[in-house]
Amino acid sequence: DVKVTQSSRYLVKRTGEKVFLECVQDMDHENMFWYRQDPGLGLRLIYFSYDVKMKEKGDIPEGYSVSREKKERFSLILESASTNQTSMYLCASSLSGTGGASSYNEQFFGPGTRLTVL
């Protein structure tokens, strides 16, 4: 069974603090993703990584950075937390697809971290 774990289920931080959200997967997946989930907006991709030390911006990268030093771990960093970053953060991982558009590997999600920035 694929397991994606996130370091905290609930986190409360103050405006201006540096925040680290950690994600670990145990299935040797190449791809890892960070999303935020907000009511009425669905899931929006912040950053993703397709290999160690590789990263690409998603749809809403502003205010965030990421780090992937080891294959199993993908960290999301809020350099200076702001109240508009209060959200549910979801991490996901998947194997790399091969063979073009017809191939895909399911994304497996972690339980999420509900971050509140005061």
Place this chain on the structure above:
Amino acid sequence: AQSVSQHNHHVILSEAASLELGCNYSYGGTVNLFWYVQYPGQHLQLLLKYFSGDPLVKGIKGFEAEFIKSKFSFNLRKPSVQWSDTAEYFCAVKTGGGNKLTFGTGTQLKVEL
């Protein structure tokens, strides 16, 4: 950029009623389509997916979805819902050879006894 629309934001049904949740995407090329479900307090999990071939795909728990290319749609259906189907449902699309998914805004389904 591709986008995914889910027009039903909140749906309330009685048990045994039939369900259809709409999903439309905007992309003219080859797509892979997915429905994910998030039960209260649980992880997001895959319900079903379409890659190619038969446009009617069956997923877990009696759900199915039909890909209609001409309508850019991938609607989710279930003939008879149960109280345990109460959850949030997300449609997602993958385009090209990458691994990114674009998600819709989700539909909250509440099934009443």
